Amino acid sequence: MRTVSRRLSGLRWRLAALTIAAFVCLPVAALILTAFEGSAGLWPHMLRYVLPTALRETLLLLLGVGMLTTLIGTTTAWIVTAYTFPGRRFLEWGLLLPLAVPTYIIAYAYLDILHPVGAVQGALRHLLGYSSPREFRLPDIRSMWGCIFLLGLVLYPYVYLTTRSMFLTQAANLVEVSRTLGNRRHDVFRRVALPLARPAIAVGVSLALMETLNDIGASEFLGVKTLTVSIYTSWVSRSDMPGAAQISLAMLVLVIGLVLIERHARRNQRYTATAQRPRAMTPSRLTGYRAAGAFVLCITPIVLGFVAPAVYLCAEAYKRYRFAGLSDRLLGEVVNTITVSTIATVVILLCGLVVAYAARTCPGRQTAIAARISTVGYAVPGTVLALGLLMPVGAFDRLLSSGAERYLGVSVGLLLLGSGSAIVLAYCVRFMAIATGGIEAGFSRISPSLDHAARMLGQTSAGVFRRIHLPLSKPALVSAGLLIFVDCMKELPATLLLRPLNFETLATHLYGEAARGTYEEASIAALLIVAIGILPVVVLSRVGRIERRETAAPTA
Known part of the structure; x- marks a missing residue:
């Protein structure tokens, strides 16, 4: 009887995990069906007039962002790992601060900061002796x-975090051997550390490029017509859902291509440590102008990526607060944001627990396939997910409404779309990877012997879990x-496309005001998003300190 009970319990966990994986695949399947609903003559029009421009802009954007993030992330990660100088302890976690600023907020902030008649360009003209923007102006940020x-x-x-983790775990003996062979510190970086860090760099760059593909606010504000912007324009502006679905499929092909290229580039690379507990490298001390140069080099992306937009938002929010105070509308948007993000976080964590525990206990x-499928949603941009969910969710709402009218004589309307539940479903698909990956990492630290001991004492799989x-x-x-909550709060594309009528979050409020050019009206909402976005930075910096202590622990 006990064996039969264990098999039934394992079957329930397996079925639950497969059901969650099937739900993650649902938007893609619905997207394909929606794309085929379009007319046969739509594809030639898309291929001739829409896709070439959107694809070219997207590829150029991905190439540029990939190169810039690799350069900044890898360089700063090596400097704060291989050298010690005044201010290094702050830079270790300070370099993560730009993660708190969503892409659409930095675009919104810099559009005003670098406006031709703004304070920055005005000060430059005053210093250079010019009197008007016609005589001197910086290149257009748009x-x-x-x-x-x-x-x-x-x-x-993203690149800094993954690459620094790799640098911290690289054995010191590799660096020391390279130094004894006559290589200088920068030669060690180029010949030893950088090649060994390629997998971490590839992971970080792929995450940055996925976020670039998911962006809609910054690209639209800055006049870059990417695939994501084309999807939104086709759906919302032209009411062409099949056309938007077809662009979404092209975008999915691009995402799959990026993943395959990244894996192909690392197909023959193998990296193993020569010791069970490798000793971390001892940083070299910098003094004088070298220390000052290292500090300036690392502080610059923090100032440009976090400090400047944060100071701007604080100043604008203060002016707005003095002029009109806090509106009831803003307070309602805060409640909407916190409510939806909290519900989504709880649901995502529950689903992640089911998938991760099924993979462990069965x-x-x-279960391995279910665990991998449950993470693919993070690679799918929010705009694509929203479009893919709209058809099945809308069909369910219509079926439920007709059933309620027929059998109960009441009208429930669009229950999922009208209540905001569709937003929660989109968040679940999009951020399931964070829950599954984080929980799997937590489970990996639990010895299997504890599972065996509990089962020998008569506990079921549910009892062992509990x-x-x-x-x-x-x-x-x-x-x-915490990471899921902040990501849900910052998510713009899916929220923008699936929100009910008259339902605004902080992200959609900011997008609407920035699109209208009323930047001062959005400053408080933007500041709140950035303030809450600092929370995952605190978590990541804490995790980094724990990793360094474990790496530096002496071997027994």
């Missing part, structure tokens, strides 16, 4: 180079939950 520059400033921490091909795994994985759950 351009491809401006979009690449601003996105690179806020997305480089190891096999099915009494062993859930309490021991609380730190991983808290970290993952």
